[in-house]
Amino acid sequence: MSASATPPIDPASAAHRPAGHPPVRSGRLGVLLMNLGTPEATTYWPMRRYLKEFLSDRRVIETSRLVWWPLLNGIILSTRPSRKGRDYATIWNNELDEGPLKTITRSQAEQLAASLRETAGDRIVVDWSMRYGFPRTKDRIEALLAEGCDRILLVPLYPQYCAATSATACDQAFRALMDMRWQPAVRVAPPYHDDPVYIDAIVSSMRQELAKLTFEPEVILVSFHGIPEEYLKKGDPYYCHCHKTWRLMREAFGWPEERFRMSFQSRFGPDEWLKPYTDETVKELAASGVKRMAIVAPGFSADCLETLEELNGENRHYFEGGGGEHFAYLPCLNDSPEGMRVIRTVVERELQGWI
Known part of the structure; x- marks a missing residue:
């Protein structure tokens, strides 16, 4: 993307406006990375x-x-x-006094901004927000508008679409737009669960982490966040997206299904959720005699409570308490080179025609 190859979106300047016209900044593009949130x-x-x-x-x-x-x-x-x-x-970033999800998402935005600046100059403004907690989506959209962004790309950082994640993040952005007299043009980046760049990044990252271990896992468990089964029956595509991600990962690894398993974590309440459940699968593996396993959560773009405490803490305890000997949690893509390659690929693709 070249900043010099494309003229400004809005070439109007103060000189072309009538006397007394309020100052207006325009002609820039905004990119808003959106994640779940943290207390x-x-x-x-x-x-x-x-x-x-x-x-x-x-x-x-x-x-x-x-x-x-x-x-x-x-x-x-x-x-x-x-x-x-x-x-x-147990997972808090005490140095910055914040949850790791906030630390990582901020870094992702900063790295993306620096990367885009190399090719697009200051035409693109990158920001980030949380659906729950701070920084609030409304505030960050208003900040982008103040920077002169009259076109904004919303990027839900969820590889697999789910109404409870991707849709509600967009709902929050749309609610903010409803209160604006002058709305920016808006695009929403689609899910990227089967994007070759994403699959390659996940597999590459996993191979790097596996190479650091002192053991070879007998089983790798691919754990996705769960949703109630009822949501699937109502038409949510989440299960299908997760299943395709898992299948493409397994094919890239070349492992059989019995060694490359899939499960769903973090169920809440009495209703039936997507199965198999992660905690029950981990207990089952230990009980069956598996001594070495690794677990990875490709549905999370950044490590958070559900990965660092639930998977690497709670489920490690289940496995080792059930007779397992070696357990490894493989980190999310986070703000690693592989993770940033995925985010930049999605953003550059979705900005086509705007720059």
């Missing part, structure tokens, strides 16, 4: 605020409000914040 602290009240916002989202919990609201406000928000706060404390 502002691990103590009770910050955790409660975060969980309330998250669990009040109708995209996440589709149960009738008549049933869900008393449960959420009467039981869950009284007991869960303290427990989840202790979990977050």
